[in-house]
Amino acid sequence: xxxxxxxxxxxxxxxxxxxxxxxxxxxxxxxxxxxxxxxxxxxxxxxxxxxxxxxxxxxxxxxxxxxxxxxxxxxxxxxxxxxxxxxxxxxxxxxxxxxxxxxxxxxxxxxxxxxxxxxxxxxxxxxxxxxxxxxxxxxxxxxxxxxxxxxxxxxxxxxxxxxxxxxxxxxxxxxxxxxxxxxxxxxxxxxxxxxxxxxxxxxxxxxxxxxxxxxxxxxxxxxxxxxxxxxxxxxxxxxxxxxxxxxxxxxxxxxxxxxxxxxxxxxxxxxxxxxxxxxxxxxxxxxxxxxxxxxxxxxxxxxxxxxxxxxxxxxxxxxxxxxxxxxxxxxxxxxxxxxxxxxxxxxxxxxxxx
Amino acid sequence: xxxxxxxxxxxxxxxxxxxxxxxxxxxxxxxxxxxxxxxxxxxxxxxxxxxxxxxxxxxxxxxxxxxxxxxxxxxxxxxxxxxxxxxxxxxxxxxxxxxxxxxxxxxxxxxxxxxxxxxxxxxxxxxxxxxxxxxxxxxxxxxxxxxxxxxxxxxxxxxxxxxxxxxxxxxxxxxxxxxxxxxxxxxxxxxxxxxxxxxxxxxxxxxxxxxxxxxxxxxxxxxxxxxxxxxxxxxxxxxxxxxxxxxxxxxxxxxxxxxxxxxxxxxxxxxxxxxxxxxxxxxxxxxxxxxxxxxxxxxxxxxxxxxxxxxxxxxxxxxxxxxxxxxxxxxxxxxxxxxxxxxxxxxxxxxxxxxxxxxxxxxxxxxxxxxxxxxxxxxxxxxxxxxxxxxxxxxxxxxxxxxxxxxxxxxxxxxxxxxxxxxxxxxxxxxxxxxxxxxxxxxxxxxxxxxxxxxxxxxx
Numbered sequence: 001x002x003x004x005x006x007x008x009x010x011x012x013x014x015x016x017x018x019x020x021x022x023x024x025x026x027x028x029x030x031x032x033x034x035x036x037x038x039x040x041x042x043x044x045x046x047x048x049x050x051x052x053x054x055x056x057x058x059x060x061x062x063x064x065x066x067x068x069x070x071x072x073x074x075x076x077x078x079x080x081x082x083x084x085x086x087x088x089x090x091x092x093x094x095x096x097x098x099x100x101x102x103x104x105x106x107x108x109x110x111x112x113x114x115x116x117x118x119x120x121x122x123x124x125x126x127x128x129x130x131x132x133x134x135x136x137x138x139x140x141x142x143x144x145x146x147x148x149x150x151x152x153x154x155x156x157x158x159x160x161x162x163x164x165x166x167x168x169x170x171x172x173x174x175x176x177x178x179x180x181x182x183x184x185x186x187x188x189x190x191x192x193x194x195x196x197x198x199x200x201x202x203x204x205x206x207x208x209x210x211x212x213x214x215x216x217x218x219x220x221x222x223x224x225x226x227x228x229x230x231x232x233x234x235x236x237x238x239x240x241x242x243x244x245x246x247x248x249x250x251x252x253x254x255x256x257x258x259x260x261x262x263x264x265x266x267x268x269x270x271x272x273x274x275x276x277x278x279x280x281x282x283x284x285x286x287x288x289x290x291x292x293x294x295x296x297x298x299x300x301x302x303x304x305x306x307x308x309x310x311x312x313x314x315x316x317x318x319x320x321x322x323x324x325x326x327x328x329x330x331x332x333x334x335x336x337x338x339x340x341x342x343x344x345x346x347x348x349x350x351x352x353x354x
Numbered sequence: 355x356x357x358x359x360x361x362x363x364x365x366x367x368x369x370x371x372x373x374x375x376x377x378x379x380x381x382x383x384x385x386x387x388x389x390x391x392x393x394x395x396x397x398x399x400x401x402x403x404x405x406x407x408x409x410x411x412x413x414x415x416x417x418x419x420x421x422x423x424x425x426x427x428x429x430x431x432x433x434x435x436x437x438x439x440x441x442x443x444x445x446x447x448x449x450x451x452x453x454x455x456x457x458x459x460x461x462x463x464x465x466x467x468x469x470x471x472x473x474x475x476x477x478x479x480x481x482x483x484x485x486x487x488x489x490x491x492x493x494x495x496x497x498x499x500x501x502x503x504x505x506x507x508x509x510x511x512x513x514x515x516x517x518x519x520x521x522x523x524x525x526x527x528x529x530x531x532x533x534x535x536x537x538x539x540x541x542x543x544x545x546x547x548x549x550x551x552x553x554x555x556x557x558x559x560x561x562x563x564x565x566x567x568x569x570x571x572x573x574x575x576x577x578x579x580x581x582x583x584x585x586x587x588x589x590x591x592x593x594x595x596x597x598x599x600x601x602x603x604x605x606x607x608x609x610x611x612x613x614x615x616x617x618x619x620x621x622x623x624x625x626x627x628x629x630x631x632x633x634x635x636x637x638x639x640x641x642x643x644x645x646x647x648x649x650x651x652x653x654x655x656x657x658x659x660x661x662x663x664x665x666x667x668x669x670x671x672x673x674x675x676x677x678x679x680x681x682x683x684x685x686x687x688x689x690x691x692x693x694x695x696x697x698x699x700x701x702x703x704x705x706x707x708x709x710x711x712x713x714x715x716x717x718x719x720x721x722x723x724x725x726x727x728x729x730x731x732x733x734x735x736x737x738x739x740x741x742x743x744x745x746x747x748x749x750x751x752x753x754x755x756x757x758x759x760x761x762x763x764x765x766x767x768x769x770x771x772x773x774x775x776x777x778x779x780x781x782x783x784x785x786x787x788x789x790x791x792x793x794x795x796x797x798x799x800x801x802x803x804x805x806x807x808x809x810x811x812x813x814x
Contacts, residue, residue: 044813044814047814048468048813048814051464051467051468051813051814052464052465052467052468052469053464054464055419055460055461055463055464056457056460056461056464058419058423058460059452059456059457059460059461061423062422062423062426062452062456063449063452063453063456063457065426065427065430065452066426066445066448066449066451066452067449067452069426069429069430069437069441069444069445069448069449070441070442070445070446070448070449071445071449072441073437073438073439073440073441073442073445074438074441076429076430076437076441076445077430077434077435077437077438077441077758078434078438079430080427080429080430080431080434080437081430081431081432081434081758081759081760081761082760083431084431084432084758084761084765084769085765085768085769087427087431088431088768088769088772088773091423091424091427092772092776094420094423095420095421095423095424095776095780096776098416098419098420099416099417099420099780099783101416101814102412102413102416102814103413103416103783103787104814105813105814106413106787106790106791107787107790147759148438149434149759149760150760151760154765292441292442292445292446292518293442293512293517293518293519295517295518295519295521296442296443296445296446296517296518299446299518299521300446300449300450303449303450303453303454304449304453307453307454308453311453311457311461314457314458314461314462315457315461318461318464318465321465321469321472321473322468322472330813331813
């Protein structure tokens with residue numbers, strides 16, 4: 001057996017984990033932007049906290065998909081065919097969401113922006129929900145026959161365990177987004193984000209603990225939790241405590257660690273399978289019966305070893321460049337800013353230069 | 355039915371995706387040129403143009419990126435059997451595309467947009483060049499993958515599956531080298547046409563004459579060589595394809611019998627897979643021989659003998675692509691390219707006469723001329739992709755065997771309807787926004803006071 005096969009499994013797990021660490025909070029910001037930003041200036045401030053970042057974050061998903069295609073074509077083929085309709089929904093959610101960022105400010109009309117706000121929120125909820133369902137389905141088992149083909153229907157995807165996982169991820173993104181916003185905004189927005197985080201945190205905690213136990217049982221492992229599962233539980237407890245203790249930075253970090261360890265738990269418990277067959281364990285897709293040839297893996301290994309650190313370097317630099325907090329006052333229309341501040345800005349007026 | 359639906363869906367999302375791709379590649383390059391001009395000369399006009407066309411670029415990139423995501427998922431969703439068979443060759447360039455190109459393009463686009471006031475001018479200039487490089491690179495990888503489907507190289511068959519054994523062969527595949535070069539020139543043609551059209555509209559409608567004359571000139575200076583090279587490279591690509599995919603070229607000429615030397619039919623009435631004797635209107639002697647083989651008396655195999663040969667080689671079947679699509683795809687592409695070339699040369703002549711900004715007829719033609727590159731690109735893809743049929747990978751797998759065995763007709767209908775509605779709506783929104791922003795006034799010039807102050811960032 002080539003040692004590159006487990007290496008590529010790890011790379012794919014890293015790409016999915018990276019995707020959720022990064023895109024997790026920007027999904028959360030997408031869900032929360034209308035709640036945290038009470039007026040147009042506030043909503044714009046919320047969106048602009050992730051403005052320069054979300055597009056680069058989403059590429060982690062594209063690359064994870066492409067890496068599966070290149071390293072484990074059998075896995076990619078079975079998984080993407082089985083999830084066909086769910087993926088159509090996911091793509092619709094991601095498309096609408098991505099376009100919403102770019103287009104909502106491009107016309108100065110309240111209804112136009114309202115429409116994009118709703119689409120951004122819905123897209124940001126649906127995407128982690130569907131990806132959660134999809135990833136958990138790999139471990140939870142799907143009807144797969146001896147030819148590695150999915151034999152079920154759309155409803156076979158919506159089993160309790162995958163749905164629980166989907167909801168867990170949505171809650172994690174929500175908490176991650178709320179802590180991110182309280183790190184990146186000012187004044188009343190910061191306050192509201194923190195209160196939201198407080199409200200969401202206990203639910204996220206409960207769902208994560210449930211998810212870890214369920215994952216452990218589904219994988220049929222020994223009685224004791226493995227290290228990564230343990231880490232997820234400890235991290236989520238820490239996250240809840242830090243949120244209540246109002247330690248923005250650490251709360252955000254703990255949430256990110258929770259997200260990461262949840263995703264890694266799925267991959268750790270799945271290995272060496274990549275898709276479990278609920279029809280017959282003998283039909284399980286494994287890293288071995290779906291992998292690419294050794295030469296392809298070798299080529300891809302060289303590419304990933306050179307490029308992934310470069311990508312990490314410039315993405316880290318991007319986060320450094322945009323480290324500053326975003327304030328609602330930056331988005332106040334100049335006319336309103338010149339006049340004395342109205343106590344209750346009822347309808348948002350034109351934003352400057354957008 | 356299943357096969358037709360899956361093919362229609364793939365064609366639909368690909369054609370739509372490729373409306374945005376060449377605009378992105380072309381405009382990113384042109385915007386980078388404008389910003390470089392500003393960096394070098396410190397002339398305010400260039401900064402204003404950079405911001406103006408940068409906005410158009412961003413509107414386009416948004417939808418280009420998200421429709422690109424669909425492309426990557428399509429292979430697994432509807433073409434599972436294909437992905438399983440060829441993933442270890444075809445997947446590699448896709449993964450490289452993500453790592454080398456998409457990350458670069460997306461991350462640096464964010465830096466460029468939001469970094470105006472946060473980065474030094476030099477670093478900020480580099481970010482737009484990184485976007486331009488990223489977009490051009492992504493086309494390279496996907497073209498390498500596509501060229502492998504046209505002319506598979508660098509593999510050996512192991513247990514009936516192609517296994518990659520030479521990645522360098524994949525990236526030196528002649529179909530790739532010529533095809534990718536052609537895509538780059540086509541992207542420049544598209545971007546430059548858009549820039550020319552927007553400037554022409556502005557000049558006709560009282561936009562600032564001096565500034566938009568500048569951008570119209572830049573558009574033309576890129577357009578003339580780009581369309582010329584696109585045609586020359588396209589001609590060479592035809593020769594390469596005639597060598598590896600003779601069916602494609604024979605079908606593009608509706609050439610049923612082998613000929614030597616071969617004439618090129620300018621126009622015909624009728625014709626198609628069931629009509630082998632269309633009425634040819636004008637035929638130019640020797641031209642097809644020249645185009646397909648680069649020699650005056652070159653021989654072009656006809657469709658009927660080729661089909662017989664394929665039957666012996668690959669088993670009985672019908673290996674002729676849709677002749678009607680091939681014939682007209684080729685002609686729409688070539689004839690419209692000539693029209694674009696003529697418009698561009700007319701523009702150059704006007705520049706020489708110093709009448710570019712005042713010739714209202716030319717400006718009107720230039721505005722509408724922007725439609726042509728999109729038609730040319732689409733016709734070109736019809737020619738390339740339909741001409742590969744019935745193969746999904748030439749000589750290795752038939753399209754009908756590539757489809758996911760478990761994806762039902764109902765699923766395909768649902769996904770097709772969703773994509774059509776989604777793309778229809780977003781495409782319309784994109785077009786309206788592009789038109790709206792093309793007609794806006796230029797951003798105001800910097801005043802003396804803030805000439806040294808940072809340029810404000812673009813915000814959502």
